[in-house]
Amino acid sequence: NVAVQLGEMLKTHGDGGKADEDRGESVSGQCSFFGCVGDDDFGTVxxxxxxxxxxxxxxxxxxxxxxxxVCIVLSGPEDRAFVTQVGATGHLSTSHLSKVFTILESDKTSSLSLHVSGFFSCAALRPQLASFLQRVRAEASKLSKKVTISFDTNCDASEQWDSHVIECLNECDVFLPNEGEARGISK
Structure with a gap:
């Protein structure tokens, strides 16, 4: 465990998709974050x-x-680049998301906003996500509850852009790609 100080230009943030959830907590209701972390200092933070x-x-x-x-963001005046070591995130699968149904079934829940981010970093989740989202919608309908699904893929480092994205888009209400992601996915 060594901390290296590289000056004011380098800042440590536990952000990414999690920051979206942090900000989402200020909206009324419960906010939950689902993911995979290691049993290490970063996970603790x-x-x-x-x-x-x-x-x-x-x-x-x-x-x-x-x-x-861990993801390091190299930011310049006109562009940015990401250096990512996927780690535990690559192991996230629908088996880690079963509590979504518990939340949906709760008497306290009248509606559910589900945001999926980091799709291309979640290798185990990609082939399962569309059917999971279909099941969430079906359960919400059965319970007469409203569900909204938003989707942010992140960049596909392999530049293949095809790992079940279209099937997932069919289940989404809001799609949030940046310009490069939109170009890659629309090929």
Missing amino acids: LRRRLRDARVEDCMLAPEGGVGTG
Whole structure:
């Protein structure tokens, strides 16, 4: 555990999709974050940030001692680049999301806003996500509850752009790509 100080230009943020959830907590109702983190210092920091923001921590640590994923953002005046080590995030699957149905079935829940981010970083989730979203919609309909699904893929480092994205888009109400992602997906 070594902390390296590179000056004011480098800042550590436990953000990404989690920051969206932090901000979402200020809206009325319960906010939960689902993901995978390692049993390490980064995972501890992320869990603490969730707790401090009063966001329900639904993160799990995958077996095998996989570390928490890390992304370094290199930001310039006109562009940015990401250097990512996916880590535990790559193990996220629909089996980690079963509590979504518990939340939906709760008497306290009249509607559900489900935001999916980091799609291309979640290799285990990609082939399962569209059918999971279909099941969420079906359950909400059965319970006469409203569900809104938003989707942010992130960049596909392989530049293939086809890993079940279209099937997922069919289940989404709001799609939030940046310009490069939209271009890649629309090929």
